[in-house]
Each structure stands twice: as C-alpha cells, then as structure tokens.
Amino acid sequence: MKLGAHESVAGGVSLAFGRAEAHGAQAVQIFTRSARGWSAPPLQAEERRAFRRAARTARVPAIAHGSYLVNLASEDPLVRTRSLGAVREELQRCEALGIRSLVLHPGSHPSRRRGLRLVARALDEVHRSLPGLVAQVCLEVTAGQGNCLGHRLEEVEEILLRVEAPGRVGVCLDTCHLFSAGYDLSTERGTAAVVDEAVRRFGRRRIRCFHLNDSLRPRGARVDRHAEIGRGRIGLPAFRFLVNDARFRDTPAVLETPNPDRYASGLRLLHSLIRK
Template identity: 45%
Template sequence: MPLFGAHMSIAGGYYKAVEAASRAGCECVQLFTKNNNQWRAKELTDAEAERFKATLAELGITNPIAHDSYLINLGSPDDELWKKSIDALVVELQRADKLGIPYVVAHPGAFTTSTEAEGIRRIANGLNEVHKQTKGIGSQVLLETTAGQGSNLGWRFEHLSGIIEKTRDPDRLGVCFDTCHVFAAGYAMETKKEYLATIRELDKTVGYKMVKAFHLNDSLKPLGSRVDRHAHIGEGEMGLEPFRHLLNDRRFKKVPMYLETPKGTSDLGEDFDVVNLRTLRGLIEK
C-alpha cells in the first residue's frame, strides 16, 4: 500500500502540521520550515524541533518532507539573487536537518534573461555551492519536475538529468515527481501505454530510482499547456487513469506521495484532503 500524505500548514507550530496530517488520515506529511514567501526565517528552537519529532512518533506519521521557499532561484543570471538563493537553500537544509526531515523539495530554477543551457549550468553550480556549505548535513535536495511556465527549467526530464550530471555530488540529490507538472509539461499518462512510455523516458534520463517523492495533483489546464494549476484528484484534465497506473506500479510502492490539492471542505462538509485520499485509495488494485 502506498504511503499517502498532504502538504499541511505550520501555523501555530510545526507539530500542528503533523496533527493535521493525522486527522486527515495521512501516513506522511509535507510542510514549509518557514514562511515560503519571505527570505527571512525566525530562528528554529530546539524545543520546536523536539516537539515536532515527538508528535511524529506519537501519531505514527512517517516520511516528513519539506518544500523550499518560492523566492529561491538557482538558475538566475543575476549574481545577487543567485547568491541569495544559495544562502536561502543552505538555511532550508539546515532547518530540515534540525527537524529530522530527510528531503527538501526545490523547483530547479528559471533562466530568465539567459539561456536554457546557461540556466542548467547555473543551477548545478549553485547546488555545488550549497553542498559545499552543508557538509555533514543529512537532508538532501529533491529537484521537482515543473510545468515549464515562463523560463522555468525542470519541465523536461533532460533538464533534471543535465543538472544532476553537472553536480559534483549527484548522490546528494533526488527527484520529486509532480503529476500535474509532468502532465502540463506534455507527458501523457492516460492510457497504460502512455504512462509506461513516460516512465520509460524518466528512467532513460534521470533513472526512476532517483524519484524519492511524488506530488499527487490533478491539473486544471490541459496536456502540454505548461501552466501550473492544481486540481482535486480526478476532477481536472488528467482524470483518474494516470493515478491508477502510478499507484499500481510496483516500482514506486515504497515512495511516499503527498497531495498539494486545493484546501477547504466539500459541499458535503468533508475536508478535501480526506476526499482526495479516499479517491486515491480506491484506485489501488487489491
């Protein structure tokens, strides 16, 4: 049975995200370790970290994962922003490590006014610098597949393999596969044949064993739109079949999967995370 979780808010304390995950019936949880739209971060205390770990143990929630700040751009040709992004990612890894979180999911970056090739080189160099400054830290970066809006890199599997190949410590990196992003980027997954072709492409470039986490999101926008808009499972342009194929793929049965679908309650007053998790569990073949 796959491990299912969701992204949860840390408002009121890190442990609150764990409690919310438990209430929704999750096995794992994703969170931000700081405000994702600010560079600065309030100092993370030992007491906060200990309470977070204790709540995970108490409620049986495993595989906590963090997502980095949306401000970070390791692909930027602007030296000031690039250095600021490196410093910020170092802090993200330090905070995750203190919380006992093994992975920090990061969008690779956008090349803005430079070129795709230059952006890939820039991201790899940035990761080399991050790794140099975080020697001895257990937490690792997971490069996320992106939808490819604007000059964002990571929407082709080749972008990710190019970045990984150019880093000095590729064993300190992994990949987070976002279903909505991969679909919006143009990789079809509706039929079994299409799904297998997409995973074959992933394996040929990155290697499927590099995938350490999944983001499970349907897409509001059509295949190949390169627009990142998440929808509830089975209610977007993807439909249920891609999720059925993924959830019954034995290669990924031990890889944790996290919802990033819209929050709120359904017309019946049910928490949307609960509804989406039930839909996903219903797709698993006995």
C-alpha cells in the same frame, strides 16, 4: 505509495502531523518556514523536539517544500546570494527536524543551457558549504511556465550530470507539472512510459517523492494550475497506475491540491484505485 498531503504548519511545524492524521494521510509535506519570505526566525529547540516526537508517534514520512522565491539559476548577484542562503538555511532546518528531502524547483532563466549550468553550480556551492548533511535537495520537474527550467526530464538529468555530488540530489515527480509540460498521462500505459523514462534517467532510488495533483489546464499548456484529483484534465488512469506501481510502494506521494478540506476525500479516492 505512502499517500499523504501538504499540510499547514500554522502554530508550529509539529502540528502538521495531527492535521495529516485527520486527513487520513500516510505521508506529510510541509514548509519549514514561510514559503514567501527570504529568511525566517531559527527553529527553537522545543519546536525541533516537538516535531521529532510527533514524527515518531505518527510514523509517517515527512518531506519539505522550499521557498518559492529561490531561483538557483538567477544571474542577479543579490537574488543568487539570497537563493543560496535560503537553500542552505532550509536544508539545515530539514536536518534539524530529521527531514531528508527538500523539494525545490530548479529555477528560471531565459537560456535553458546557461540556466541549467547555473543551477548545477549553485548546488555545488551549497553542497561544499554543508558537508556531511543527510538532508538533500530534491529537484521537482516543473510545468515549464515562462522561463522555468526543468519541465523536461532530460533537463533535470542534465543538472544531475553536471553537479559534483549527484548522490546528494534527489528528484520529485509532480503529475500536474508533467502533464502540463506535455507528457502523456492520459492512460495507464502512457503514465507507465513516463515513469519508466524517469527511472531510466534518474534511477528508482533517486526518485524520492511524488506530488499527486490533477491539472486545471490541458496537456502541454505549460501552466502550473493544480486541480483536485479526478476533477482536472488528467483523469484517473494516471493515478491508478501510480498508486499500484510496486517500485514506489514506500515512496511519499502527497497532494498539493487547492482545497485542504478535500484532502480526505482525495486520499480516499486514491486509495480506492489500489488493486487488492
């Protein structure tokens, strides 16, 4: 894995790479805009150039995380229109920055069946309106809090089976979410079985990135609360398995742990788990 972290873009998106370097990160995840607003001022040409320059120099893969407001399963016409607009805009920002993967939570809906269909339809609309884009949505497996869709691998798979262009959708696996959703990550063997299932359902190539987070809450709690690596309920075996999984040697795997001041030590801990 290319072990990295979600870095701040305060002061400009290109500054994330310097922060990544300071943390010893070999991959970086960013928000290309405020994660809490519906729209953002367009990226200036100078900012785009600075980002591409910094990416070339740093030579670490970059991925983006989408806005938390987006809900592609919403039935509310206003929320739906805004969500589709936000995803389009974020994909275009990724394209302009040379970022291939935009991580998104599938959405939330009281009916799983109907919700998953709405997500697939929303993605179809986005894809139709943006032909020929390199940047792709990466659906993240969720903790299944409340009505959040996508806490089972089969739900994410169902979206992929329903979209018109499945080749334009990737998947992101988050250890905290999987564990909180009920998957057994307590041992290396259990973790291997979960990853094998994901590979079987999605194909290895579609799994574009990992989020490496420990979980504050126990397995199956279905509450999304990240903890520092080794300080939560998952423990180290899951991470030991993942950092040694040769199938994902070049896949970005980023920390989204609560305290960026602990990124460097978290990454050192993960590196110490790699078998020589």
